[in-house]
Amino acid sequence: xxxxxxxxxxxxxxxxxxxxxILVAAQRVLDEEGAEYLSMRRLARELSSTPMAxxxxxxxxxxxxxxxxDAYVRRIPRPDFPDHPRExxxxxxxxxxxxxxDCPWGxxxxxxxxxxxxxxTWIVESIVDALVLCGLSPGDAVYAxxxxxxxxxxxxxxxxxxxxxxxxxxxxxRGLEAVIDGLLSQNTA
Amino acid sequence: xxxxxxxxxxxxxxxxxxxxxILVAAQRVLDEEGAEYLSMRRLARELSSTPMAxxxxxxxxxxxxxxxxDAYVRRIPRPDFPDHPRExxxxxxxxxxxxxxDCPWGxxxxxxxxxxxxxxTWIVESIVDALVLCGLSPGDAVYAxxxxxxxxxxxxxxxxxxxxxxxxxxxxxRGLEAVIDGLLSQNTA
DNA sequence: ACCTGAACACCGTTCAAGT
DNA sequence: ACCTGAACACCGTTCAAGT
Numbered sequence: 311x312x313x314x315x316x317x318x319x320x321x322x323x324x325x326x327x328x329x330x331x332i333l334v335a336a337q338r339v340l341d342e343e344g345a346e347y348l349s350m351r352r353l354a355r356e357l358s359s360t361p362m363a364x365x366x367x368x369x370x371x372x373x374x375x376x377x378x379x380d381a382y383v384r385r386i387p388r389p390d391f392p393d394h395p396r397e398x399x400x401x402x403x404x405x406x407x408x409x410x411x412d413c414p415w416g417x418x419x420x421x422x423x424x425x426x427x428x429x430x431t432w433i434v435e436s437i438v439d440a441l442v443l444c445g446l447s448p449g450d451a452v453y454a455x456x457x458x459x460x461x462x463x464x465x466x467x468x469x470x471x472x473x474x475x476x477x478x479x480x481x482x483x484r485g486l487e488a489v490i491d492g493l494l495s496q497n498t499a
Numbered sequence: 500x501x502x503x504x505x506x507x508x509x510x511x512x513x514x515x516x517x518x519x520x521i522l523v524a525a526q527r528v529l530d531e532e533g534a535e536y537l538s539m540r541r542l543a544r545e546l547s548s549t550p551m552a553x554x555x556x557x558x559x560x561x562x563x564x565x566x567x568x569d570a571y572v573r574r575i576p577r578p579d580f581p582d583h584p585r586e587x588x589x590x591x592x593x594x595x596x597x598x599x600x601d602c603p604w605g606x607x608x609x610x611x612x613x614x615x616x617x618x619x620t621w622i623v624e625s626i627v628d629a630l631v632l633c634g635l636s637p638g639d640a641v642y643a644x645x646x647x648x649x650x651x652x653x654x655x656x657x658x659x660x661x662x663x664x665x666x667x668x669x670x671x672x673r674g675l676e677a678v679i680d681g682l683l684s685q686n687t688a
Numbered sequence: 689a690c691c692t693g694a695a696c697a698c699c700g701t702t703c704a705a706g707t
Numbered sequence: 708a709c710c711t712g713a714a715c716a717c718c719g720t721t722c723a724a725g726t
Binding site: 420421453454457459460462463464465467468477484485488491492493495496 | 609610642643645646648649650651652653654656657666670673674676677678679680681682684685
Binding site for chain 4: 349350351361370371
């Protein structure tokens with residue numbers, strides 16, 4: 311129950327903030343108000359602190375978002391995927407979609423540069439592995455994964471769309487399967 | 500050669516700005532500095548005017564972007580597409596991709612709501628029609644178009660990606676064809 | 689070491705006034 | 708009718724100072 315700000319033998323002022331506390335508060339703002347309201351200034355207010363205090367625990371806003379996404383992904387339970395390779399690709403892509411759907415701000419963070427976290431590698435690797443088991447060469451598998459990833463990003467980014475009806479989960483799955491099957495059958499061509 | 504600000508019989512102060520002039524200046528900023536520098540304030544400076552003068556000719560920044568994209572699309576020459584339906588789908592998607600690649604800020608405008616311009620309908624319709632000619636039902640064709648559109652948006656949004664090598668035009672085409680063939684063959688399933 | 693306050697260089701937009 | 712200036716309510720970030 312040793313609180314960090316009472317730890318003895320440390321020089322200087324005891325910290326009032328911590329990376330942990332900042333991330334918790336940021337997640338709260340994200341949940342309660344949405345990503346468009348998460349600013350360094352808003353976050354400082356949430357913590358009854360000043361914007362600049364944050365910069366002592368986090369390099370900049372981009373790093374903060376990266377850390378938030380990282381923590382979010384880490385909280386996700388690792389589902390066990392089906393044995394059949396094709397089903398595994400579909401399930402993996404579906405999982406990736408679901409993760410990002412619950413975390414719309416994350417798409418932007420991932421789509422932009424900088425994010426090099428390894429906390430989501432398992433799912434990427436699981437998809438690529440399954441693609442190889444489906445018969446694709448490693449190079450083709452990576453590329454096929456890339457196409458799948460682009461479709462997911464597009465699906466999540468191009469939200470409203472001209473057809474005002476959001477597609478049902480079933481429709482989405484059919485679309486996803488079509489894309490995956492197309493990528494798989496290109497191998498044999 | 501009748502300049503609008505000398506047109507007789509009009510009441511009030513002659514206009515110094517016009518929607519046309521604003522769009523031209525905005526396009527110049529876009530070309531020379533990039534979309535991230537196009538602000539109402541920057542644009543007003545470009546026109547030696549004040550930010551608020553712009554709001555007399557344009558409802559807000561979103562409308563400005565919409566008008567810019569509209570003008571951009573209108574300038575594109577209408578290519579003639581191949582006869583074979585499948586090739587037509589591929590060519591249409593390719594064209595859509597190329598248009599947006601030269602116009603990265605447009606992706607965001609299109610991905611967000613509001614844009615209801617009809618200046619790009621011809622290309623969308625051409626793709627949907629070709630999909631129907633390929634044997635898809637009208638409903639399936641619209642949905643297939645949606646999937647293709649999402650892939651394009653994703654491809655353009657998820658720019659850098661973990662594989663640091665940007666795919667070649669050939670690779671991209673292969674990916675696109677795989678997606679399209681997947682969508683087409685789902686029909687017969 | 690950790691935090692504060694003021695400042696810099698921006699945003700989009702509203703409101704009241706000027707010609 | 709068209710434009711201006713000041714103001715509102717924001718941004719992310721740097722810099723110098725305080726304890």
